[in-house]
Amino acid sequence: MIRQIPNSDANIPFYMDPDQIPKTYDARAAEQRWYPFWEENRFFVADPDSEAEPFCIVMPPPNITGSLHMGHALTNSLQDVIIRWRRMQGFNTLWLPGTDHAGIGTQNVIERQLAEKNLHRKDIGREKFEQITWEWKQSAEQTIHYQLRKLGYSCDWTRVAFTMEPRMSRAVNEVFVRLYEDGLIYRGEYIVNWCPRCTTAVSDLEAQHQPEQGKLYYIRYPLEGSGESVTVATTRPETMLGDTAVAVHPEDERYAPLVGKIIRLPLLSRKIPIIADTLVQREFGTGAVKITPAHDPNDYQAGLRHQLPQVQVIGETGTMTVAAGPYAGLSREAARRRVLEDLRAQGFLVREEAHTLSVAHCQRCNTVIEPLVSTQWFVKIAPLAQPAIEAVESGHIRFIPANYEKVYFEWMRNIHDWCISRQLWWGHRIPAWYCEACGRMLVTRNTPARCPQCGNENLLQDPDVLDTWFSSGLWPFSTFGWPDQTSELAVFYPNSVMMTGFDIIFFWVARMIMMGIYCMKEVPFPLVFLNGLVRNEQKQKMSKSKGNAVDPLEIIDQYGADAVRFTLAVMSGAGTDIVFSTDRMIGYRAFANKIWNAVRFLLINLPDQTPAVSREEIKRMLAASPVSIANLWILHRLNSAVRQVNAYLEKFRFDEAGNTLYHFFWHELCDWYLELTKPVLAQKQGPDYHQTVKVLVYTLDNSLRALHPVMPFITEDLWQRLPHQGQSICIASYPAADKAFENQKAEEELNELIDFVTAVRTVRSENNLDPARKMVLELLAGKESRQRLESYRPAIMALARLNEIRTVDAFAENGNRLKGFSEIGPFALLLDSTIDVKTEAERLKKEIQKLEEEIERHSARLSNEEFLRKAPPKVVEGAREKQSELSEKLKKFTVELRRLEQ
């Protein structure tokens, strides 16, 4: 029978008949089948009018600079796990997807494309450039959305957002104007980080410092009117052309007489003063520093203190200005070489020594940052930072892992004003206009018609755009239509949790917190979960710029989306990076196959027309009639696994949640329970058979639902074939623990059975007995043990491959027997051939030695009076019990060994 899935690709057959279901899981088919089904049935669409408790995550919008990489797959897989889990728990769940225009990043992408055609953006003009970039945005966004769907993410596509769409611009302008009116945005001339290649200012965060091997050059500056001179040390000799002073420490006795004297700057012969300023460190270099206010942040400040002129010798594109005199027109680098040559030739270069320095590079293009004085817009950050710090201090926002709170505080407490203007073409235009007639500046929400001062209608908008993170910072509320008071905003702000990479705490998280509190008077989210980075197998950070980024689609193609998701989830420990490992992918692909075959096993054994089994039905069954140990046990273990998984997900412990599910499903459900049901299923009738079918259906149904948030495709694909209630596993309920299923006794008894079967298998394996060969087993057992055995008998016979179990009061002396020990009692496997006495004795000796060592450790503890006196009674008692258990076992082993050696 082939069932047709509504809205799904008709070319992919969906077999219901167990005989037709393939033996291996076909991930591609399941993925193609179910995503359209989910989306078209609107399972992921949130309803702001719902009565249910809201649960909302706004997706960190990926940059439209390109396609998604494994880092996106990681953070979004974790988000989808949480979102799907909460949705199944009945929350009114919203995961809002979107993309970021990524101002400088995207502009660079387009500029590189133009460069391939030997074009500069100025060749085509701003309008054309914006048009091309919008076209790029369309295609990049399409690719990203496709990738997100392939990964199975359950986002609400009816609410997809983009940071530069009109409603976002409205929010951006609103915030800008409010901040301006509150005096928190100002415009002015300051020294900023300037990228000469991007020809824009960048923020401190975008200036990335890298250690570089350079030189410290000692240059002699002659004093005016005397033969004396002062030697300064610098790593950037070309900036001497812009020197307007030399500074010494005010308490430096060596230079005290020189303060106030005039120096004649070499090469340019400019007269500059010697000043005293505490910025100078006496121990460094010569204790005398050249001051270049136009090209160094420290010197800039010193220049202001001493009213020094600023001589800009390096221009916006990194070439020397006319102020550099004979060096004008040279690049920074060429100018440095020429200056050094000339200094050397004229005897001013005293010496040079190796020196490691920290050089700032543009985050986007890696060009060396040039500090330049220019007119920019700034956000006054301290008043915004203060409440943002308090929000975390007071616990209104918590970080997971918690130690990132320290990182956050460290940065927030030392924060500088934020340069938000960029001399770029791709971004939100700054909502400021200048009157061409009177020069009046207007900061307004909407484009003004005329100058309120002089009535002139010729107003020019500020050509700059905003730092891309300005709009990202509004994401938790701008996506809901703010500044309008929409119902979405009322329901979904604050968001429930912010999940993102730790590398953008400062860029993004901190700014969202500041902006959220400022605009909404309320924190944007109570919880920040930070995931690690994805590294390659050489532990290097995976990134597009390094060229080692991996497209998730390729990996999905090889292992299936569910295996990729499971691997990422289970590998993301608390706050640690994850090392991308194909071995793990292979392992979890195998897990998917295991799940596939477990369900296939059930379907093969399932009578036609078996109905779905509810929790209430199982509870009634437990209350009404005797149920086999195996059934009691698996219900107990499922319940326990479910309880743990829920607890782990509450704590965002994806690794533990994944491991719990994996271990339960494979090593409890498949390894033991399914094996235990085989003899029962073979009966085809009787109360145990009917109960077992029910428990199997119930257990697999619940297991699939428990696994669904991590492995959505395979679980839906299988669940649809099981007897089930409801349209899709996506909106089925998530399993929850229930005390009615707890059964410690079943656990103990089944552990006893497992111990017994394992003991028999061990004996067989260590004596190289054919695993397939059926054997006769004798069990030396008292009354109680015999009773126990009866309930296990068929299971043990099947699992240990026995054709008979005899209970005896003593082992007969005739015939060959292999002895073993279990918690139930000593047993013997009957052999028709001679056993290797020596091998068997060796084995026993080894066991005995192990036991003796363990007993030794315990008696040492128990003979320690202080342990007995100070340790909690529970611990002492536990140790005593263990001790007697071990001694008992040792006795049996010793007896057997002695008998063997006779």
Add this chain to the structure above:
RNA sequence: GGGCGCUUAGCUCAGUUGGUCAGAGCGCCUGCCUUACAAGCAGGAGGUCGGUGGUUCGAGCCCACCAGCGCCCACCA
């Protein structure tokens, strides 16, 4: 210069408030195509938890120092 973190089986890592925690997965060794699954099944080997000292009846787990390694922030020419 500040701050954060890591060092546990060959590899990648778990080890929550100190007392069955010395664990998992992969890899390795042995034997099996046992009618759900060879992307499988059964059995097994392997670590004095970086070093030293301390606190404690008891320490991968707490403290100190030492030795490696990594990351973040920072205006030292």
